[in-house]
Amino acid sequence: MVHPLIGIHAALGELGSILFLWVAIELFSPTNKRINRAKFIALLGFIFLFLSWIIGGYYYVKFYGPDVKPLIKESSASWAHLIVMETKEHVFLLLPVLSLLTYFIIKNSKNDLLKNNKLKNSVVTLSILIFLIGMSMAFMGYLISSAARLALEVKVL
Amino acid sequence: MKNNFSLIISTILTSILIVFLTIYSELNESFKNYIASFTTHHWISKSILTIILFIVFYLIFSLLIKNTKVKPKHIYLVILFTILSYLAILGFFVFEFLIK
Numbered sequence: 001m002v003h004p005l006i007g008i009h010a011a012l013g014e015l016g017s018i019l020f021l022w023v024a025i026e027l028f029s030p031t032n033k034r035i036n037r038a039k040f041i042a043l044l045g046f047i048f049l050f051l052s053w054i055i056g057g058y059y060y061v062k063f064y065g066p067d068v069k070p071l072i073k074e075s076s077a078s079w080a081h082l083i084v085m086e087t088k089e090h091v092f093l094l095l096p097v098l099s100l101l102t103y104f105i106i107k108n109s110k111n112d113l114l115k116n117n118k119l120k121n122s123v124v125t126l127s128i129l130i131f132l133i134g135m136s137m138a139f140m141g142y143l144i145s146s147a148a149r150l151a152l153e154v155k156v157l
Numbered sequence: 158m159k160n161n162f163s164l165i166i167s168t169i170l171t172s173i174l175i176v177f178l179t180i181y182s183e184l185n186e187s188f189k190n191y192i193a194s195f196t197t198h199h200w201i202s203k204s205i206l207t208i209i210l211f212i213v214f215y216l217i218f219s220l221l222i223k224n225t226k227v228k229p230k231h232i233y234l235v236i237l238f239t240i241l242s243y244l245a246i247l248g249f250f251v252f253e254f255l256i257k
Contacts, residue, residue, distance in 0.1 A: 053204070061198050079254055086250045089200055090179040091243050093207050094172055098239060100211075101168045104158050105227060112226075122232035129236055133243065 002145065003063055009056035010141055016048030017134020020099065023106070024127035027113065027120055035110050042103040042127075049095050049134070060089060071151045072144070080147030088140040091133065098130050160219045161227035167214035168235050172242040174210055178203050180249050 019041050026038035064085075072081040105123055106113065113120050158164060182189040182199055192206070193199040 057201065057204060061201060065198070082254045082257075083247075083250045086183075087247045090175060090203070090246050093175050093204060094239055094242060097168055097171050097207065097211055098235070101164050101235065104164055105161055105232070108159055108161050108225070109227060116229075118229040119227070119232075122229035122236075126232055126236055129239060133239070 003059060005055055005059040005063070006141075006145065009052050009059060010138060012048045012052035012055065013134060013141075014138050016045045016052060016095075016099070017131050017138070019045035019048065020102070020127045020130040020134070023102065024124045024131070027106075027124050027127070030113050030120055032110075032114070035106065035113055039103065039106045039110075042099065042106055045130075046096065046099040046103050049099050053092065053096055056092070068148050071155065072147050075147065075151035075154060077147035077150055080144050084140045084143050084147075088137055088144070092137055095130065095133060095137070098126070098133075102126055102130065158215060160215070160222070160225045162222055162224050162231065163215050163218035165227060165231045165235055166218045166222075167211050169238045170214045171207060171211045172235075172238050175203070175207060176242045176245050178206065179246050183249070183253065 023038045023042050023045065026034045026041065030038075069081055069085075072078060072085075102123065105126075109119065113123065178192070182192060182203075189199050192202040195202045196205065
């Protein structure tokens with residue numbers, strides 16, 4: 001059975017990433033009310049991504065490393081660990097930093113976001129980038145889980 | 158954290174640091190063991206270093222730079238460094254896999 005921590009890690013990570021798509025949508029045509037909402041959603045997104053980091057990290061060190069990693073590395077899908085997991089565990093470190101930056105820019109530049117269209121567009125692009133990186137993490141998680149299942153099936157058969 | 162410009166610089170420096178820690182620890186086993194010795198696992202050490210250095214970079218540049226305003230080009234620079242960091246890490250592990 002898939003460990004419940006993977007589900008919690010994935011759910012928090014995906015929700016956190018989707019919240020940044022929401023931030024981008026709020027900022028498409030900003031008003032005072034929308035910027036306040038975007039600020040709150042960005043903070044929530046950061047918290048979700050931070051919790052996903054902690055839970056995913058705990059699972060990675062406690063369960064994935066000793067139990068799943070050797071299984072995948074010995075299988076025909078060793079790339080799932082050697083490329084995908086290695087990339088995922090390190091690229092993920094960028095997400096909490098980027099989400100915190102987005103929150104503070106929205107919080108500190110409320111008036112500028114209302115007046116400066118170019119600044120607004122750059123924050124929208126940054127939010128969409130966070131969303132896309134988050135979605136790529138989810139896809140990588142899917143590849144790793146699939147490789148683990150394949151490795152386990154081959155071992156059982 | 159009110160100084161947006163310092164936040165931008167610390168984000169860019171942190172992303173460079175993540176790429177450095179990732180690639181150098183794979184190329185140098187003793188460095189990987191050294192950073193792992195701070196905690197119990199190299200990844201935990203990298204995670205903690207990411208948080209600490211982001212805050213330290215911010216504090217240093219907040220003292221040095223009084224300009225708190227952020228311009229669109231600064232945010233696009235963060236976006237560029239993020240994409241490059243992603244590609245550098247992915248490219249490194251693909252390359253490592255192919256040559257082994």
